[in-house]
Amino acid sequence: MSNELKTIHEFDFTLICNYFKGLKRQGPGSPEVTQKALSFTNELSDNARIADIGCGTGGQTMALANYTKGQITGIDLFPDFIEIFNRNAIEAHCEDRVKGIVGSMDALPFQEEELDLIWSEGAIYNIGFERGMNEWNKFLKKNGFIAVTEASWFTPERPSEIDDFWMANYPEIDTIPRKIAQMEKAGYIPTAHFILPENCWTEHFYAPQFPVQEAFLKEYAGNEAAADLIAGQRHEESLYNKYKEYYGYVFYIGQKR
Ligand code: SAM
Numbered sequence: 001m002s003n004e005l006k007t008i009h010e011f012d013f014t015l016i017c018n019y020f021k022g023l024k025r026q027g028p029g030s031p032e033v034t035q036k037a038l039s040f041t042n043e044l045s046d047n048a049r050i051a052d053i054g055c056g057t058g059g060q061t062m063a064l065a066n067y068t069k070g071q072i073t074g075i076d077l078f079p080d081f082i083e084i085f086n087r088n089a090i091e092a093h094c095e096d097r098v099k100g101i102v103g104s105m106d107a108l109p110f111q112e113e114e115l116d117l118i119w120s121e122g123a124i125y126n127i128g129f130e131r132g133m134n135e136w137n138k139f140l141k142k143n144g145f146i147a148v149t150e151a152s153w154f155t156p157e158r159p160s161e162i163d164d165f166w167m168a169n170y171p172e173i174d175t176i177p178r179k180i181a182q183m184e185k186a187g188y189i190p191t192a193h194f195i196l197p198e199n200c201w202t203e204h205f206y207a208p209q210f211p212v213q214e215a216f217l218k219e220y221a222g223n224e225a226a227a228d229l230i231a232g233q234r235h236e237e238s239l240y241n242k243y244k245e246y247y248g249y250v251f252y253i254g255q256k257r
Contacts, residue, residue, distance in 0.1 A: 015220070015229055017080050022212045025059035026081075027122025028205040028249050029149065033196055034063040034121070040192035040253040041117060041145040044070045048116040051075060051139070053105050053132075054123020058085040058098075064119060065094045074100040075108065077126075105132065110139040120148040122249065128172050129179060133186035133254075140256045146188060149196065149249045152176050158246040165239055166247070176250055188254030196249040206237050 020026045044050070048070030052061045055074030065072055074085050085100035092098075103109055105120075105127050118140060124132040129150050140146065151166070153175045166173045174182075180190045213230050220226030 012225055012229075015225055017078050019212065019216055019229060019233075021057060021078075021080050021084055022215075023208055024057070025204055025208075026056035027149075028196060028200040029060055029121045030196075030200045030204045031060075031063040031066075033194075033200060033251060034060050035067050036194065037147045037192075037251045037253055038064065038067050041147060041255075042143075044068050044116055046070060049073075049114055050117040050119060051108070051110060051115050053108070053118065053120040053136070054126060055081075055085060055100060056123075057081050058088045058100065060119070060121045061085065061098060061100075062088055062092045062094065065089075065092065065098050068117075070097070070116065072098045074098065075103045075105070076100065077102070077104055106135070108136070108139060112138050113141045115139045116141055116144050118144070118146040118148075120146075122149050124148045124150055125170050125172065129174075130172070130182045130186070133183055133188070137187045137256060142256055144256050145191075145253065146256070147251060147253045149251050150179060151247060152179055152250040153247050154195070155246055159243065162239060162243040162246055173247065179250065179252060183252055183254050187257055189257055190252065190254050192251075192253040194251050196251060198244060198248075200249065201240055201244070206240075209233060209237075 046069050050068065050070050050072045052064065052072060052074045055061050055076050058074055061072060061074045076082055079102050082100040082102050089095040089098040089100065118136055136146065151170060151173045153173060156175060176193065180193065183190050213233065216226060217230055
């Protein structure tokens with residue numbers, strides 16, 4: 001039974017990976033918001049060490065490389081994403097200072113106080129915002145910066161359909177003041193936060209998925225798990241369109257005290 005479950009799980013894992021690796025980004029965001037978030041951190045030197053945690057195929061990492069100096073290590077759990085990441089770094093002519101490695105955000109391969117900047121777009125939820133803020137703190141130098149995006153509520157109350165969806169999928173979603181308080185408690189000065197504009201979802205995340213979904217459904221015709229995956233993505237998108245005034249991604253930027 002457990003072997004059978006493992007096989008099913010591994011298959012789903014491969015499916016999800018195959019779906020998302022055809023996309024430039026695996027989560028909402030844009031080069032403009034990456035640049036804006038960076039503007040709230042200190043300027044870095046060529047010797048600076050930066051980590052992009054849960055980097056995916058590196059959509060935001062290559063933008064980050066354009067706007068900052070220093071060595072960037074992208075880290076992601078999926079080897080296929082890292083392979084594409086390293087190809088993208090070569091195409092962007094920044095492979096001498098941008099390297100992707102396979103690893104997990106709950107066992108990061110960095111030394112204490114090694115990093116000047118920790119970046120993580122749409123990925124900290126995998127470990128949980130509060131846990132990530134706490135556990136990653138030790139890898140930053142004093143006065144180093146952290147910048148992450150995290151799903152957040154914009155209102156103290158919301159319709160039950162969207163509340164239930166998030167409680168089932170990521171119960172750690174919370175209001176902006178509560179997220180900022182968690183950040184402060186974890187040892188950072190919350191220097192800035194801003195809500196990602198709608199085009200980070202519509203133009204940069206959902207629109208590129210249309211052609212990929214069509215191709216994916218053709219490739220996996222008759223495969224129930226693949227059909228479920230696409231139905232799930234389309235459901236998420238319809239919920240976003242219906243309830244975007246209640247939630248979204250927020251960039252949280254903090255400086256280690
Ligand atoms: N940062 C990318 C972006 O914004 O396009 C990817 C965001 S995607 C929503 C979340 C990423 O977290 C995926 O690439 C996934 O493989 C990665 N991930 C999931 N669990 C992880 C873990 N334990 N350690 C490192 N990366 C992980």
